[in-house]
């Protein structure tokens with residue numbers, strides 16, 4: 001049912017191919033209710049579908065990755081989640097990689113169910129990768145790591161999020177090692193199952209905010225500890241710029257996939273203006 005997305009092989013290989021071809025922009029598909037109104041769309045599942053359809057049309061061929069924010073679909077109940085399933089399928093059929101931003105995390109046995117819901121290609125919500133939270137302990141994500149390997153899918157593990165409140169937890173330290181550093185080390189370790197000689201990005205990556213990247217260096221967190229892809233939200237609406245991203249990530253910048261949601265979506269609904277906003281952001285980050 002789902003088309004083969006960009007490239008072949010596991011998620012890391014597909015993401016590497018997509019970034020080589022289209023650059024490091026990930027377009028955020030965040031149908032804020034106010035945005036639907038501005039775009040002249042219904043504040044219901046039909047509006048979500050049309051919004052998704054237009055964002056996919058503007059993104060395909062201009063960027064390689066799209067990130068639907070699940071919360072903006074969930075708030076419409078069953079019909080919203082049905083629209084999300086259809087939009088994810090349409091995006092993958094258009095050759096885009098889909099990262100479902102659902103930030104799932106629970107005890108291991110429940111985590112296994114979340115992983116099947118989002119990473120099994122036979123699932124209605126099948127995505128190429130899923131954002132997950134490690135704050136129940138990185139070990140609780142083991143079933144998701146196994147499911148990702150089984151399905152050729154990926155995970156992005158929250159490490160140092162873009163919101164300032166995250167630092168209270170993420171920069172707390174035990175024996176001078178911050179929680180964020182422990183997560184980065186655990187993700188690098190989880191990625192060691194790569195085949196000998198395998199190049200490119202790994203399947204399991206990190207979420208590090210475009211706005212908080214410089215904190216990693218300040219706190220001695222080595223984001224180059226492995227070939228982990230790094231999903232970086234915070235560019236545009238949250239204040240990070242192409243220049244601050246490069247400076248903040250430093251040597252890790254080649255691993256970075258930059259998300260932009262509101263700063264691109266604000267250019268809609270006209271298809272040409274939306275496509276130009278995608279092109280501009282992609283060029284700025286190249």
Ligand SMILES: O=c1ccn([C@@H]2O[C@H](COP(=O)(O)O)[C@@H](O)[C@H]2O)c(=O)[nH]1
Pocket residue numbers: 028030069101160161162163207208209233234235236237238259260261262263
């Ligand atoms: O640390 C994080 C993790 C996820 N997000 C999500 O990314 C987008 C950002 O949207 P903008 O409109 O470009 O600010 C949104 O879906 C967040 O939930 C994040 O911002 N920070």
